[in-house]
Structures are given as structure tokens and as C-alpha cells.
Amino acid sequence: MADYTKPDVWALRAQKEGYPARSVYKLKEIDEKFYLLKSSALFGKSPQVKVLDLGAAPGSWSLYILRNTALSLTAVDLSLLSRQFDKGLFDDKERFFFIQADVTDRGTKALIKERGPFALVLSDAAPMTTGNRSIDTARSLALAETALEYATDVLVRGGRFVVKVFQSGDSGELLKKIKAVFDTGVSFKPKSCRRGSFETYFIGIKKK
Numbered sequence: 001m002a003d004y005t006k007p008d009v010w011a012l013r014a015q016k017e018g019y020p021a022r023s024v025y026k027l028k029e030i031d032e033k034f035y036l037l038k039s040s041a042l043f044g045k046s047p048q049v050k051v052l053d054l055g056a057a058p059g060s061w062s063l064y065i066l067r068n069t070a071l072s073l074t075a076v077d078l079s080l081l082s083r084q085f086d087k088g089l090f091d092d093k094e095r096f097f098f099i100q101a102d103v104t105d106r107g108t109k110a111l112i113k114e115r116g117p118f119a120l121v122l123s124d125a126a127p128m129t130t131g132n133r134s135i136d137t138a139r140s141l142a143l144a145e146t147a148l149e150y151a152t153d154v155l156v157r158g159g160r161f162v163v164k165v166f167q168s169g170d171s172g173e174l175l176k177k178i179k180a181v182f183d184t185g186v187s188f189k190p191k192s193c194r195r196g197s198f199e200t201y202f203i204g205i206k207k208k
């Protein structure tokens with residue numbers, strides 16, 4: 001079982017480096033392995049290039065992008081972002097827009113669509129866990145399916161996609177759908193995921 005009570009090496013590092021959550025290191029590993037933000041011309045350091053961060057609170061992934069690129073970012077979450085470490089970056093209206101909303105609401109979809117198209121869609125959205133694995137994995141899968149709908153609708157051709165999913169017998173179907181939308185679809189579990197956690201990330205590279 002994962003132990004969520006003690007701060008581990010990643011949580012301590014996040015505090016030290018000024019991120020509100022340890023999850024930033026999952027994105028960093030994915031970024032470094034799959035060249036999300038660095039490699040192609042599409043991901044050049046231009047504020048014209050847009051990123052969507054679904055399930056963004058408390059805001060570590062958003063901060064990572066704002067700190068390490070010049071890209072524009074739209075972030076969405078049910079909860080507000082933590083303002084502890086952002087040093088005004090979340091106030092930069094040229095580059096950052098936050099929507100406090102449910103990503104599954106139709107109104108949210110319309111609002112997000114207006115802000116696109118995006119070169120990169122990220123979803124670290126996760127349901128409140130109940131401890132019942134089949135309920136938790138079903139809710140996580142439903143959120144991941146929603147994220148894939150966004151990726152399908154609002155990503156540019158050649159765009160990339162990262163989505164968290166709690167692994168279950170049904171998550172393979174989602175990976176198949178990702179492979180149908182992208183040239184490449186892979187599963188990757190960053191080493192900064194908590195030991196014993198059943199989360200993983202699916203990555204879609206180059207939207208067809």
C-alpha cells in the first residue's frame with residue numbers, strides 16, 4: 001500500500017524547490033523522457049504556443065511550465081491553485097488563464113475550446129479516492145476519457161498528450177484509443193510515483 005502520510009524525498013525536494021506538490025517531478029520525468037516541451041519546432045519558446053493543464057491544482061505542473069518555457073497556459077481545476085510559490089506568475093494575464101470548474105461540464109469544454117487550439121494537453125486530474133479500488137479506477141478512467149476527448153478536440157495536428165490513469169483491467173482500452181488518435185501511444189510510470197500507487201501515465205505523441 002502507498003503511504004501518503006509521510007513527506008518523502010520528492011515532497012521534501014518540492015518544498016525546497018518551491019513547488020506546491022511532489023507531482024511536479026512526474027511531469028519533469030515525462031518531459032525529459034518524451035521531450036514534451038523541448039524538442040520540436042512546435043514547442044519552441046513562443047507565447048503563441050498554448051498548453052492546457054487539466055486537474056491543475058495545487059499548481060505544480062502549471063508552475064513548471066510557466067517557469068521553464070514562454071508558452072501560454074490554460075489551467076483548469078475544481079479547486080483554486082496554491083499561491084505560495086508562484087511569485088506573480090499566475091497573475092500574468094498574457095500567459096496564464098485559470099478556470100475554476102469541472103472539466104466534465106459542457107460549459108467548461110466550450111470555454112476551453114475558445115482558448116485553443118493547444119499544442120500540448122496535460123491531465124493529472126484524479127478523483128477523490130474512496131479506498132474501493134474498482135470505484136476509484138472507474139472514476140479515474142472516466143476523467144482520463146474526458147481528457148482524451150479534449151485532446152481529440154483541441155490539440156493541433158502533431159500535438160502531444162499526457163494523461164494520468166489509475167491502472168485497471170479497463171485502462172488498456174484507453175491506451176488503444178490513444179494509439180488511434182496519435183502516431184504513438186505509450187504507458188510510462190515515473191519513478192517519482194509513490195511506491196505501491198496504481199497510477200500511471202499514458203502519453204500520446206504526434207496527433208494525427
Ligand SMILES: C[S@@+](CC[C@H](N)C(=O)[O-])C[C@H]1O[C@@H](n2cnc3c(N)ncnc32)[C@H](O)[C@@H]1O
Pocket residue numbers: 020021023024054055056057058059060061062076077078079101102103104124125126127128143
Ligand atoms: C493530483 S491533483 C493534480 C496535481 C497537479 N498536477 C499539480 O502538479 O499540482 C488532481 C487534481 O484533479 C482535480 N480534479 C479531479 N476531478 C476534477 C474535475 N472533474 N474537474 C476539474 N478538476 C478535477 C482535483 O481537484 C485535483 O486538484
